[in-house]
Amino acid sequence: MKCALLAGVAWSTAATASMAQTAAPAADQPESVTNIDEIVVTARRRDEALKDVPVAVSAIGAERLEETGAIDITALQQQTPNATVQIARGSNSTLISFVRGVGQQDPLWGFEPGVGLYVDDVYIARPQGAVLDIFDIERIEVLRGPQGTLYGRNTVGGAIKYVTSRMDPTEAELTLKGAYGSYNQIDLLASGSVPVTDTLRIGAAIASYDRDGYGQNLNTGAEHYNKDILAGRLSVEYQPAENVFFRLAADRVEDDSNPRHGHREVAGTGADAGVPGSVYDTRAGVGDRNSVVNEGVSLTAQVDLNDVWTVKSITAYREGDTDTVIDFDNTPRPTLDVPAIYADHQFTQEFQALFQYDRIQGVIGLFYLDGTASGAFDTIAGNLGLAIGTAGFVETESVSLFTDVNIDLTERLHLSLGGRYTSDTKKGDVFRANYLGATRTPLLGGTARPTLGAARTDYTASKDFNDFSPKVALSYDFSDAVTGYASWSSGFKSGGYDMRGDAISTPQTVNGYDPETVDSFEIGLKGSLFDRRLSFSSAAFYNEYQDQQVTTQVPVVVNGVTTGIASFVDNVGSSTIYGAEFEGALTISDNLTANVAVGYLQAEFDEFNRFNLTTRVFENIANLVVLQNAPEFTGYFGLTWRGQLAGGDLAVTPSVSFRDDYSLFEFPNPILDQKAYSLVDLSAVWTDPSDRYTVGLYGRNLTDEEYRVGGYTFPGAAFNDSQIGYYGPPRTFTASLQVKF
Template sequence: MNRLVKTALLAGAAFGVMASAAQAQQAPAMEAQASTVDDIIVSARRRDEALKDVPVSVSAMSAERLEQTGASDITALQQQTPNATVQVARGSNSTLISFIRGIGQQDPLWGFEPGVGLYVDDVYVARPQGAVLDIFDIERIEVLRGPQGSLYGRNTVGGAIKYVTSRLDPDAPELTLRGAYGSYNQIDLLAQGSMRVTDKLRIGGAVASYNRDGYGENLNTGAEHYDKDVLAGRVSVEFQPTDNTFFRLAYDRVEDRSNPRHGHREKAGVGPGAGVPGSVYDTYAGLGDRNKVTTEGVSLTAQVDLNDVWTVKSITAYRSGDTDTLIDFDNTPAPTLDVPAIYGDHQFTQEFQALFSTDRIQGVAGIFYLDGTASGAFDTIAQNFGIVIGTAGYVKTTSIALFTDINLDLTERLHLGLGARYTVDDKTGHVFRANYLGATRSPLLGGAARAPILLRTDYTRSNSFDQFTPKASLSYDFSDRITGYASYSKGYKSGGFDMRGDAILTPNTVNGYQPETVDSYEIGLKGSAFDRRLSFASAVFYNEYQDQQVTTQVPAVGGIASFVDNVGSSKFYGAEVEGSLILTDSLTANFAVGYLDSKFEQFLRYNLTTQKYEDISDLVVLQNAPKWTGYFGLTWLGEVAGGSLAVTPSVSYRDDYSQFEFPNPVLDQDAFALVDLSVVWTDPSNKWTVGLYGKNLTDEEYRVGAYNFAGAAYNDSLIGYYGPPRTVTASLQYKF
């Protein structure tokens, strides 16, 4: 079945090119389509440009396209973006895990930083908690693939995701009301609107509530498992005192009270509740069912057009987050491996940009500053050892960077792009780790006051890192509609300190770990053809990954050993093609195919017995790096009952992939395909919209994460986390 799906997806992409050639002679010229790369405007280079002119691999999805396909949150990007992994983290409902072209970071613990940068209106979001953003009040979402070391810099070794919210309507007041009901008693409510206070001042806001019963049940406590209880809101004020001056003050907040996701035991253990539940969404966890994640932020954007050439821009932002969560790693009523945890973080960022544009030169230069602290504490309650390992700490980060990106029109068709960034990071880390007698909460998380029986780690260290990350590209307009490019870019992710580090088992942990870098080479071709029936973007890339940071935890005598090592190096190469094809005046095909080949060249692992590093590159693979990914969808547009009807069936495909660097046949995910169908009708006045969305219609069971704590000491706790089952949702929207 999966082989058939992959073949169909590849054939669909090829069909997109061949069918357009066959139809080009008889097809009438059509008006410009908003989905072509000529018309899509993106800000991948911090300035508005047509997608065709940007020498970067960018997938851009408009609000209309996301609504048409029934995308509810940004994890939907995974289905339509080649070589991308965008999904909910293990154990939570709103923590984001992202990989692009096999590069990312799945550890959400404080102090660890993602390898794919997330930006909300050009504000960098440093922490993954609360970052599974629900899609509302947006203009578009951009996915920038490959290192973005010059313009975005900080921790974008894999790429960047840009969540761009809607600007307020400058004229008439607006109000949109939306309600949805679906499977598992899903109830979603949204209200958003804006109004003009004066000719120069506008205010707007949106509030959304997302509620759903669990896909499964905690068979031990009776609580919902894999439920959803999220309240999100956004308020903005836009002030334009003159034609060339603009200010925007925005505030957003997300509160997630969904129950913790304890996972599903994939292998039977010993004792009551240690069997394998019949449903992959069920658990026997005994730790509890309380979870709360709150994130919020405020930003002020100021832009002044000094003249026809120069524009200056300032982006000032503050964000904070708090998490109180529970993860029962053994998934049994007993506290064999229970982990309650709290996280807290805050960040202040300031960015100044100077943008300029002349007939032959366009570009931006600026400075970026970040001051942030990420902290937390967690317990590892280990009943079989009769102890709890309490861990707490913080990482303070100060980062400053200078950057520039310039495009030179060497001729009317030949363009040279040059970019550079110099970053300095100063970090201070504190790690405390100790054993306490009794398999109950430690004093760090409100347990009974008692002195530790063994101090494992207690240090405070500081370190500084700096990196120069250049970028260069050469693009050529083969015609007004076809552009080719070749580029080189370097990505950088800062070093740091292992918040789980155990100085007894791994003494070198007190030294921290060093930065990692990626050198990326890419050639691409994008544009439109055949009277703009075919719109496409394609790329071939090669990456060299150096000093790669890898996080693993393994059972050890007296505890769990954590490793955050610069394990060595790996190499990637691959190809991507995506686009759309207008088959008839009413039928459009959208397609995306990604190919990725990845391999470790060196993987140094600390041997707890010999206390030496060994190269085990022949035993490991890159995690979250499926060889093939694909998407194929058809959208039929027609007039029904006087209104506009859009019908979109689609299928997405992901090849086999490993959850960790160490393959595990019990936990790794086989290839799978997801089949969706959406039907959206809009009335003639464009005020009423009715939608019906079916997701995962074949009810595929697929893992999106896992934990591996094999062995008798932890009751063979091999735990899987699963994506949503088949769901059907109906929605009704009215615009005033």
Template sequence: MIQRTKALRLLAAATALTTVALPQAGFAQAADTPAADVSDAGDMGEIVVTARRREESLIDVPISVSAISGDALSRTGAIDITTLQDKTPNMTLQVARGSNSTLIAFIRGIGQQDPVWGFEPGVGLYVDDVYIARPQGAVLDIFDIDRVEVLRGPQGTLYGRNTIGGAIKYVTRRLSHDFEAKIRASYGSYNQREVVASVTVPLTDTFSIGGAVAYYKRDGFGRNLFTGAEHYNKDVLAGRVSAEWTPTDQLSVRLAADETRDNSNPRHGYRLLPNGGLPDFNPIGDVYDTRAGVGDDNKVVTKGVSGTIEYAASDLLTLKSITAYRKGHTDTVIDFDGTPGPVLDIPSFYKDHQFTQEFQALLQSDRVQGVFGLYYLNGSASGAFDTVIGNANLTTLTSGDVDTKSYAAFADVSVKLSDQFSVSVGGRYTSDKREGTVFRADYLGLRSPLFGRPTAVPFRIRTDYTNSRTDKKFTPRLSLSYKPVEDVNLYASWSRGYKSGGFDPRGDAIFTPGTVNGYKPETVTAYEAGMKGAFLDRTLFVNVAGFYSDYKDQQVTTQFLSGATVVSSVDNVGKSRIYGWELELRAVPDRDFQVQASVGYTNAKFKEFLTLDPLTLKVRDFADERVFQNTPKYTANVSATLGHDFDGLGRVTITPALSFRSGYSLFEVPNPVLDQKAYELVDLSIVWTSPDKRFSISGHGRNLFDRKYRVGGYNFPGALTGNSVIGFYGPPRTFTVTGEVRF
């Protein structure tokens, strides 16, 4: 109750005091629709989306989604897509522990924190409708982007790969048939230097090529006090090229390629507990500092190509094909203990590749609209890491791969029964085949043959198997809409979500012999009801949504010490229930003043949590002792925009913003040392734009009160592992000045 009162008090204060933010008619509220093209329909803030493959007012769409334009993200100084966490209710979107560009995502309590190869994410990520199967390199920077959309709840009847918790869609800019170019440069705190440039060149009336490049460089928020290296720094180079051909009004072809190279140093974490008074083990310096001795080498490379063909066969039928191939490679090290010695060190590498093909048939008439699709994914994810425990002079090598072949057919049809009533029915059939290979072995000494000690010979094989499983599932969806008046839509929906089973890439067959059989799929049955409406002559937009989910066979990863090594277990732990609500408001009384606010509430509880007790080596129910990770009960944000045109001198807008998150646990087992308490973040942006909109200068202050908040951690207490309880933190207070020129 204290947290809730604080959140509401902060929101009220910010709404009263802010003179500003959010001129984006490209921000859709809490209960909107999947994959939407967002456009400004005028100063009164109408939002037009194409979530169901056609243009319609966001008010008319009975599916939950939030969308924010790339321009709006740039205006508020957003660096990457994790900024969406501060603007979207009931969502956690963070850089994964120990990494710079690996993504963890949770929506309404459902997600996946573990980024090891072979695990399916609970929240899917799409780039231009191409599903990204792996989280490595998925913390996408904001450049050459049209918009980002957040879809809440199970997805699968409208787009590509099915996702059980929701989806994030990153949509890049389409090319125009006019020459366009722009360059943006930034300088800021911690010697931040950034340059982003893009260009579109029309070669004919029907054929254009374009490209964008982005370079991000920043010193570290902290230092490695043992090696002297930057810690929490950034060193990223990214690029994208595309070509678009529209020979007729009926046919369009788009080819695109992208590559990102992240050479930022690894993150090793900050020790939260001392160990026996030894100076190297005590918490030291700032939370962004470390004394890790495992090294400072890290490299992440991701790249891909895609082709999209769209053909309007008639006024009623459009055919579409999306073909893509992606690959990635990561070399990194993680120091779990944060000390110079090899107490608990993890050198590792990951690699993956995927091919996807999607065919769609889009139907549109006055009364009936629908999409029918076929989807295929063929992917492989592999990797290896050493668990080096220096106090035992022991190394455990874990390596393997998981291959996936997925086939799916999906459909979603909406029928307008009258001017007031409409119904939408959808379904998806998915068949997932996975083959997993896992090898674990113990070596005396430090490091295995894969990580620098070629003469090492295992003295014990812990896991060595190859196995496969096929999971099949039909997941339906139904929604009903009723419009009592033109600008108010009442809706209710029911859907089922599914995430396939698989194999634990860390599975230890000595400790849990059943790991060779893999784990089962998990499912969710989701209910939602809401209202979306425009009031006061369309100057106030209100979205309200309530949801309830039955979650079964939830896949949960547990890691702990067994003897002189770390073991892993993935269990279908049982049952849980999740309920909550979302409220979003957007007031647009005129072009010069707008206010946006949202509040989300999620109540998630395990009803059954069956897993192995490491003390008794027997399965028991831990439901009363476990909580949902990365799921705060309350999330809230408020911002406003005050804008003013100066005759002949351009336009100035001021955008303050406040976001709030109540306390949350980083793992299913609560830990008062590691878990994050409630916190709020305050940002401020000031933007000047020239009268012809060719030039702009902006200043951005983020986390103005310099809050220190944990976004990840590791929990391996005990003398053998050096009492390794460490935390990873979100960015501190920063200031940035940006200039942009458009040609």
């Protein structure tokens, strides 16, 4: 399998890789196939041809997403090299992203993601509710490598940009779409817009996603891995003059899917602690209620002052609430149950001044964020006869100044210079205490009772973090069709406070943890060859990852007896990450196009300092750990045949994606770590001659592969050897019908 995927690299003299969407047409090629020269992205905050951007970017358009049957943003993982884009363990709509081995798996409030997420240039600070369903979309861009200069906050791994469609300025339009599939999947979507006047347009979209569970809670009878989501978006666009544009947008997502408790991978003690026959089944007893609400509003204003200067303002407010439960022991007993609530809100303001002279183009900007993330959760440990209550908040105020300038030194040689200065102020409030009785604590509405002894943690502190992230890139147009580049860039992820920190077990937790940084060196080649029949993008990179933030939880053992759980968020040290990527599309014939994406990744810790609870000192255990979610090889290969059927256009796309072995945690675990696997998909999409009706048939994971996307491990008798796995979707089939009016 690896050999088949890597064979695609031979298509390019680059032999290494990173690219975007589809390939180049010959003169008689269908219009749906586009050349890399024509793919427009906004990776540098301005419209540019993908070929001219000295950044590793994957750009997947709406048509490609429809042809491959993508349901939500996690579909990026299959088609993007060296990327992990998954639903978080134990949740339904919390996003976990890693790019080139850099990211953050822990979605607890106060922890920053390592891959930035943007919706129409609005930064999404929290991962809850961020598994965006794909509707009303123009394209998705994945920027790989540190994007500190232009995107700043927490883009040490990269950035994902979700770009929605603009409305038709003159015509009223309405699109209705319905889908039915396996496990009683019923998806309904309505979107449209109408011009109120010559300058004012109003649009809206509403989507409902329902599906029975892949499995069952064998204890309660409830569905497990089901889907119950309602999402909507409202937009108003106003263009009083040709050079002035305003867009007001509001969105809301309600996710009432049942919580995912996972699957017990090894048997514990007791008849109710066995391993269920299906990997999608559980015996959890903590409950089946889950609610996530995420909503926001944004105002974008753009004024073209003249042929050279454009100013842009992006104002946004977002908030979210989560009420959930996770049963870590997967039994009816409260051996390790965690009910939790999260709440967050953020205000962001960004100003941009874009300029374009004959030989110099760029952007100067200011970004401001004021946000609060808060929450509370209980760790109910039945075998210990207690509950650990944790609550707190993190307030963040951030100001950044940034610029990115491209200078045409000659007609073919271009220099890109960028920099971003960030100033963060964080205030953390952390409370943690033990309570007798294996029931909910007073923090989550449980029986009122005093703490068991003094609070484990109870402090409020603040800290400032400042950083300058530079970038230098040099690109050269070898021809009108091929461009090469070399770059050095730096990424910065802010420090903070550990919301789980136990100040008695780990006194240093009150000092918080420091920022982490990534320095990335990259060379790339992109463009088209063979009379534009091959479109490709390639890159090789070398990253130095410093002051890496790692989260772990371990049992607290006193005189041989487990008395609780301690949490660490430490700047453990450093790692080295290097690799290569290739994406390309080849026009084989007038009707057949091949798409390939290959990623190669090598990652290892140079230093990993961990606090020893017994000796009370930090120890370097780099030889015992690995980087999580960093498979050595990732790949995608798809063929798309386009032809005529009943007078309409038919596109048939078989594809296979591959992920090598990877570890779910820094500490390898043979029970939970995932072996290499492949996913085989097949889709067929037919559009009638009038482009009014579209019918789609989609088969996903046709070989019914069972593969883990997350896990938890709490071994030992105190927690009934709780080792829990979370799995990706099984084999499914879906049929859809779309009608445009």
